[in-house]
Amino acid sequence: MTTHDPLPVAHPAYDRSRLTPGIVHIGLGNFHRAHMAVYLDDLFAKGLAMDWAILGAGVRAPDSRMRDALRAQDCLSTVIELDPAGKTARRIGAMVDFIEVQPDNAALIAAMTRPEIRIVSLTVTEGGYYVDPATGRFDPTHPDIRADAAQLDRPATAFGAILAALQARRAAGVAPFTVMSCDNLPGNGHVTRAAVAGVARLSDPALADWVETHVAFPNGMVDRITPATGPRERAMAAAFGLGDDPVPVTCEPFRQWVLEDHFPSGRPPLEQVGVTFTDHVHAFEAMKIRILNGGHAIIAYPGGLLDIEYVHEAMAEPLISGFLDKVEREEIIPIVPPVPNTDLAAYYTLIRDRFSNPEVADTERRLCLDGSNRQPKFIIPSIADNLARGHLPRGLILESALWCRYCMGMTDGGAVIEPNDPNWDRLQRAARAASADPMAWLGMEDIYGDVGRDPHLQEAFAGYLNDLGARGVRAVLADYLAG
Template sequence: MPETPPITTAVLPLAEKSLPALSGRVRIPSYDRKALSPGVLHVGIGNFHRAHQASYFHRLFELGEDHDWAIIGAGMMHFDAAMRQKLAGQDWLTTIVELDPEGYKASVIGSMIDFVAIDPGKLIIAMTDPQIRIVSLTVTEGGYFLSAETGGFDPTHPAIIREAAASGEPQTVFGVIIAALKARREVGLAPFTVMSCDNLPENGHVARATVLGLAQMADPEFAEWIATNVAFPNSMVDCITPATGPREIDLVRTTFGIEDAAPVVCEPFRQWVMEDDFPQGRPSLEKVGVEFVADVAPYELMKLRILNGGHAAIAYAAALLGHHYVHDAMADPLVAGFLAKLTKDEILPTVPAIPGVSMDDYVTTVARRFSNSALGDTIPRLCLDGSNRQPKFILPTIEARLATGKSVNGLALEVTLWCHYCSGRRDDGSTIELIDPNAARLRERALAARDHPRAFLQMPDIFGALAEAPVFVDAFEAALLNLQKQGTKSVLTSYLAS
């Protein structure tokens, strides 16, 4: 990590009144925050939102543009209440530290000007304010009530069943959105745009499906009105943002002399690609690097297969070899070589060209981001939730290769490494803690695969038809037998030499 000398002056609490004194230590807002007015209500004021969306808005305000698009925070969960309390004490300001290996860069951002009390009724009132033209969301993938089997909206989820029967007293953010849209229609106010900023494919379509699915259960006529009148643009979002803990709070205090109860650290890289579908208008975010396109899908596919697939590729190989940090894994020629060869030979050929985008440059940028030693990203984090991540980031690439008659030896090896990881032992014999909603089943199947490799593939909800695809199954079986006999280092060495 870069060495930054500790601050030698007094530590100051983050607050509007402290900004003049902090101006020599970090970049502070150059705009008059009192002159801002709201345009966006955002639900889910976590680290990613502040590192990404709120930072883009802040940079736009710095240009003197669109000061009528400030953000009002909101939430529905107990942790939202805790975040509201922290940010209220510092006038809704946040310290953002970009973890650049060549030196940390810190800014205080002021694009959020208020935070609605954690109360569904007050949130509905806030959403019916005529100034609010966009309601945006970062509620995580689990917050959209998706079916594990279909990937679509799950009308049988207990929270959704309760919500549909709530009789005007919503308990989920989507119930609140429906109630607020209905209230706006009743007074002749145009509907706001619903803008998902969550890191999941076709996030706008997912948000639309959840809103319409819930509305259909309670009021089919109003569901039709929403389908006709409300925009749900898709977007692709990207910025690696670790969680905040005592280490990050102490870093901001000792390095920059700021007492911030909820600072954010992130990588210097950001990307936001969005469909331009905002009937009630939008801020001029293209002036600060947001790409507005007709179709986000090609960009999503590029990210899912190269970046997310790349994370999966290094995760289990690195874990079995005993690496803890991602940057240490990328310094291992076997892990970095596996990523590079797999990406070039099997992943990249499945990603269609995007006009104006260099895939080679994107691949190089991804590898550089993974190697960022200042970020402190961990291999255990990348290994989380494999039963959800593999079907999104790896298995579709295998299907695409098989559909064109191409080999899948490297991708099958990645699945093999995941299987071996699920058996619970690193190559040095130490125990692996498997954190996954299907952990028990995965371990059982992985242990059974020691004698019968194909046993691991007999999970239809994960592998589907791939479990019966001869080219993939044969490659998986051969790789697993080799891995069991020779170990991770030897198998990766052979793969790189092939």
């Protein structure tokens, strides 16, 4: 092979003409193609479940661009695994067609009404479920939801379309499909049921009762870092001779999928290709949220304050990876409830390797984003659990002080930090007031709740915040590691 020859690409190891659809997937972005579609491709390669192929779908106008791109290449997706030991590429053949994207979703509803469709799955992003941030519950007053409830024959949302198809199946005496969210939300099945039944509740309460009783919404935990596609990713595809694919996907080698086994209309035997079926999805979620997402928060702000661009560069800085190790081992892993067949220390070691993968090129700025939404989910509960055990978690409190320092808006090198949170102005005001009065920060009830009222925590936080201002991130981390 000369240096100009493209790298080898793996193609579907099965006869795609034998596939028939069993799944409609709504929200055909990068993650679905790097995750669920890959598991199904593995299953088909074993000669199994050929009646569970995917029909792609979307409810938003921009999805038609993905439809055009994929249909032009026979619905094959390029997936490049970013293994530091060497990238590999494969063409995933699990999708057989992409339903036309229409404002009234007529074609989508018709497809979901076909009896052979037994699962409707979704990746419509965490923000796509119409959850009211103030209550954490489904928001039936949202204009999109009210519009769908008023015109169920022309729904614009995924949930209105799903409900219209369920209603048509019920009228035709066809068993309902299972609705499977693959979005990164704790209790994603519950959240999805609230949305579908919530639309029904506004228009036809009997239909809402029927949905709640007869339709299955299994909860699931999904994991695989899948970056957005840009010039860097397209150049990688070109190296494999796939430069004419406008929508290649890249992802880390690791993947995980944990599901409740609640599929009354049947499911592919995904356990044959590494999917875990369990009644304890919430335990896996808690592990992921505390160790992985919490870990991201721990390395985010010191890296941001030290002007470090990439996550793997932050991990290569011993002060930051040392900070992560110490906080995870002393303050997070001990409070994570046990997870079936899982060694939490080994899970953390894997996370550490994943964060260190230079090929993924995840940015520190992305990890620093949206702390006001993430901290109450990923960090504050771990602080609360430590306090409840009578342990003052100094590392997590330092993490809070680093976040506060970041929100003041300037790095240790003197660079301005551009707004990086939907609540940036409020956070910046509170952060700037916190040096004189820590309660200006810890008193943000929606973020800290009771935790902010703990006097020992207040004292430790104030000490770290003043120290960060006086001596900088490096000196404070070095002291913490020496302590």
